Amino acid sequence: MDIWDAHPYHWIHSRPYLFLHLYGVLHQVTCHKLRNTYRLIGERNKNKRNIQQILDIGTATGGALKTIVPLFPETRILGIDYNPLYVPACQKLFKQHDNVEIRQMNYYDIEK
Numbered sequence: 001m002d003i004w005d006a007h008p009y010h011w012i013h014s015r016p017y018l019f020l021h022l023y024g025v026l027h028q029v030t031c032h033k034l035r036n037t038y039r040l041i042g043e044r045n046k047n048k049r050n051i052q053q054i055l056d057i058g059t060a061t062g063g064a065l066k067t068i069v070p071l072f073p074e075t076r077i078l079g080i081d082y083n084p085l086y087v088p089a090c091q092k093l094f095k096q097h098d099n100v101e102i103r104q105m106n107y108y109d110i111e112k
Helices: 010-014 016-045 087-093
Strands: 053-057 076-081 100-104
Touching: 076 087, 087 100
Parallel strands: 053 076, 076 100
Antiparallel strands: none
């Protein structure tokens, strides 16, 4: 019996550093793309004075949201995330911004 036949995911379990490294690389690429996307959206809309509120769903640690907050100093920004582990770090990131509120909640629980 070949070692690869013992378990279909044996190569992941036997080399967790490889899996974690790949996950880390993919995570960095995804975060970078999100920040660029948020930045482009922010720059495209920063001169629109009629934007009163921004809702960011799945804020996580706030890295992507941080790119547009300076562009909308008068706009009320609400960032929500379902994961309670992200919210404290995100709240700390935005504590100097009076127009930003970060909540741990489910999108479906937002008041109508």
